[in-house]
Amino acid sequence: MALYPSQEWCDKWKDALNNDPAVAESGKNWGVGFKGSLVFEVSPGSGLEKTHYIFLDAKEGKCLESKMMDDAVSLDPGFYVTGSYGDFKLVVKGEKDFIEMVVRGALKLKGDMGKIMRNAKFVRAVANSISSFPNEYLGE
Amino acid sequence: MSGFMGKILRVDLTNRSVTEEPLPRGDASLLLGGCGLATKYLYQELKPGIEPLGPDNKLIFMTGPLTGTLSPSSGKYNAVTKSPLTGLWGQSGSGGKWGRELKRSGYDGIIIEGISEKPVYLIIENGKAAFKDAAGLWGKNVFDTTTILEQQLGKGFCIACIGTGGENLVRYAAIMNERHRALGRGGFGAVMGSKKLKAIAVKGDLKIPIFDQDAFGAAAKVASDFISESLLKMTLEVYGTSMVLDLVNVKGGLPTRNWQSGVCTYADLINAPSLNEKILVGRKACYACPIACGRLVDIKTGKYAIKGEGPEYESIGTFGSMCDINDIEAITYAHILCNDYGLDTVSAGSTIAFAMECYEKGILNKKNTGGKEILFGDTDTMVDLVHRIASRDGVGDLLAEGTRRMAEQLGGGSERFAMNVKGMELPAYDCRATKITGLAYVTANRGGDHITAYVQGPTFLDIPFLIVEENTIDDVTKENPLEAKVVKNMEDALTTFDALGACKFMGMALMAEDIVPVINSATGWNLDVAGFRLAGERIFNLARAFNVREGVSRKDDTLPKRLLEDPLPDGPAAGLTVDLEPLLDAYYGYRGWDKQTGIPTPEKLRELGLDFVIDKLGE
């Protein structure tokens, strides 16, 4: 089991994404003509001591890169998601739906929302894949 | 003419006559239909200064070229009148299936004029219209009236009717179709009540002519697929419109205790997940809508046991946080009661919240309430006031007049927190938290309203409307005059939806490039994207011209003092007020209106093909 967050976990997420037919099918147009990369900025609490960043790059239904970073200064992603470790954990565990968390304002999603509007199935497939493999968590 | 049935039905209630008129084709191609075409009739046929509840007012129902077709979410129809709440241009749209049935009965619209001596209702079926005696229906509410007419008339009839709210001329009474769909805002129910018209039953199976069936089918499918795949469907279907409640609250803009705060501490008790968990039993769609944002609810036990279509966000905001009520069952009960009485939930909830604050400040007291305490957070009082408003019983008679007239009557500085613009009660978004929402409230032609421009998309929800070019907001807490253009753009694009007979929510997921081929293949027009937007701008200016003729100018485009002068006391927007004037200056500039007066210039009106109003504005 990989520890969330860790590079090992990021690698597993990349594998899960690239083996998920729902991601491939719904993401056909993702990243075409726009930047399909996302940064997740996870703030401390619930066992996490300092802010961490996960960079995910995806295009045409494929995950190109998934890596853990100490800062996001050098990055210029298409989309940016912020939230607390406690709230991200709920999504990673599959206890809460990513879109519900965004709609409730617990997670904040910034970027060209028009692209999210038109590619919502892909966003949901990416979010679902997070909880498709077992993990360990800080603070538990 | 493709996309239209080609006929308008004129109903004279005074003389009990019905006549058919040809659809004015030239006007239809300029103003599309729906609220556009209806506003042209209203402008031309109403003398300025007439009494909204008198015989000279008209009530005009109009479908659009997409109503009743297979274009997605095309069950919408519009109505216009002179509003008894604002005294200005009144406009409202409703969904369900009534619009489709009206159109398929052979008429693009109905113009209702005069006043009947006795209560009547109207039956329209496949090119025939007849009056029927409504003596037995008068005094009944919406659900009973609908059930009785459905039973009497047989299967397939769609009923739009008023309840006792409309009969009693509550200034914000609604016309309800299919029990829970409303021509809600502005007092259409009171106008219908003043005319002694109880209901309009429609049914039809006539074919709507489509210019190029194959191209139309293909374009409508593309649009429908975009919607089916969209975040809009994913969220609205699951959570309904109340999905926005948390997003508004986290920005500190959920009006609480009649806008004394923008932070509601019990939002998780009244938000969409709470509604879903506690009372939701199903979802309901309007005609041809892939989304189904309607909520079917069932409260099985307790004093608020009730069944029906549940509250939208606005009902939760007005009966919930504005009245400081944390009980989703009580909110739902009040909402469904309003549907049965035929009352606009936004104005009803806001007016009750206003009364609660008046009581808190001693402006209302047991002497002028008939011995009644009206306290924030008191669910039973809230529900009791809904009953009293509908019947104009006791203090309900005062509340039935709406917040502007109440404040005029009560005085004591209450106009400062009578939360209306031009007499129309504001919806549940505090514009001190997102500034251009305030601009949209003051420029909406029907008065303080959220769906004329729906700027809450890019402001509170961070979701722009794809239908509108340039509608991102940099910092919602700042007054940026350049962003006044967003309000104009959104007003124009969404007004076009009201003219087409399509749901405005589609504007979130569809680009103008997606909807224009649908319109052209239905009608045979050669509209382009610029023409699509220009049509909305033309209609918007025509409605403004109606209001100007009634005396509206820049002085009326303003907010309640509370929003201009009293900073929000707490939450993320603490310390903020709205500095409206720089936004208004910029807005008038983008509109091509005179900056001193807020009146459309002759050049702008000429450019829009509205030459016929220029002289009238001069007068």
Ligand code: SF4
């Ligand atoms: S989105 Fe909702 S209001 Fe609009 S047409 Fe569909 S069901 Fe009706």
